[in-house]
Amino acid sequence: MLPFADTTFAEETWIMVVKSIVIFAVIFGILPILTVVERKLIGRFQHRYGPNRVGPYGLLQPLADVGKLISKESFRPENATKTLFILGPLLPVLAGVLSLAIIPWGDVQGGVGFYGIDVPIGILYFFAVGSIAFYGLLLGGWSSGSKYSLLGAMRSAAQLISYEVSMGLALLGVVMMSGSLSLVSIVHSQGEMWFIVPQLVGFLIFMLAGFAETNRTPFDMPEADAELVQGFMTEYGGMRFGSFLLVEYMEILVVSGIAAAMFLGGWMGPGPSWLDPIWMLTKMLGLVLVFIWIRATLPRLRYDQLMTLGWKILLPLATLNVLVTAILVVVW
């Protein structure tokens, strides 16, 4: 059997447990702050202040939001399929947490790898787990027994198929250049030059597809509130709705993390090695800011424009990118 990546060492179980808890704590500490930051930034982009009433600088706003959501009734429509309706918001949360595991925060230092797990199939794992999130979305939309939810779910299915392909192809260039699927080795192979330089097209395609994957503007077709109320989320209330919201931000973090690791040199940066996770986090949050900036700028695409962009522009461009990269890799 071919070795896909070198597994150089194995860690103690308790180290793994501690690592998971730390990653969990950090990410779930960032998520609520991210919601405020997004709302405040969108406000600033529109000449407003954004939330600034709850706590200093409105920082306690997510607490108030969560308090409100928890106190709301978890409503379930009469003609909804019960199990699937409950499963709907759970699957994306699971998938989001699972994909957090492969984001590399740093190299192996003192016998501890600064990542959840270094899977040899790295990016494939990301795609596989990411697709589970869409199951939750589809199931939630379909089992709600509402036409808006169904339409939203259908749209998101179409969007997933359209953009998952380009996303994979966009990452293929990086995979070919580094010769590995493992995110840790991909970061290692960026020692001389970040992959954003030779793979700029790939990076742009990946980010565009990332907007689509996370259902963010300008690709928030599944929830298009103007025509579909809230898409697949329409019938959800209370904390089930909240978990869909939570997942959106988690997915943004994950996509930003993958992009930072694959194109922006991951944890690499000046300074001592203990700064590595900080560098990674900085790059991730920088990309998150780009997400917010784009959301403040672009209007939602029409459905046919979305399809045209996905199939007629991004896919050929990504294929061309892969082709050119392959030729260059062979020639060099």
Add this chain to the structure above:
Amino acid sequence: MSAGNGFDPKSAPYLDSIEVVEVQRGPEPGGVGGVYRAFGETLRGLKTTMARLIEGPMTIEYPEEKTPVYPRFRGRHKLHKFEDTGLEKCVGCSLCAAACPADCIRVVAAENIPGERVSAGERFAAVYEINLSRCIFCGYCEIACPFDAITMGHDYEMADYDRRDLIFTKEMLLAESVERTPLKSEGE
């Protein structure tokens, strides 16, 4: 000036040639050029939003900050006294009540008794009430008043819980009102 669609403005004499405006059309969407233009426009949009971010918010946080009003702003009414004698300017002529389109002013006049003069004239307003829940703040009362006894102030914070509390009596209108509203400064 020639319209590109073969339309000659001179053939339509009723049209002044200035009125004929050529319609500006962008290039057709789609194709490689379309992608390039869309990308460029996206960048332009990003620049626009970033410029708004740098400009900073222009919100006036109302209860803490108030919009300054112009000196001629028509807010809550005020009744005036002569500064030197302390006598009321209002002589109870009811011209304001007559001018009021909303019929919200009630004046009951009484004769001034020598020694206990209330106003400078022969008579004074024994009752002077303005029902502010009916007032439309047109300022006609101010124009109608021959003695400048009633003027429109700058106060616009008059919300209340009870309709009866919005009937302002003479004492309330005469009282030196709290300056709650900032005035616009020169050139603002």
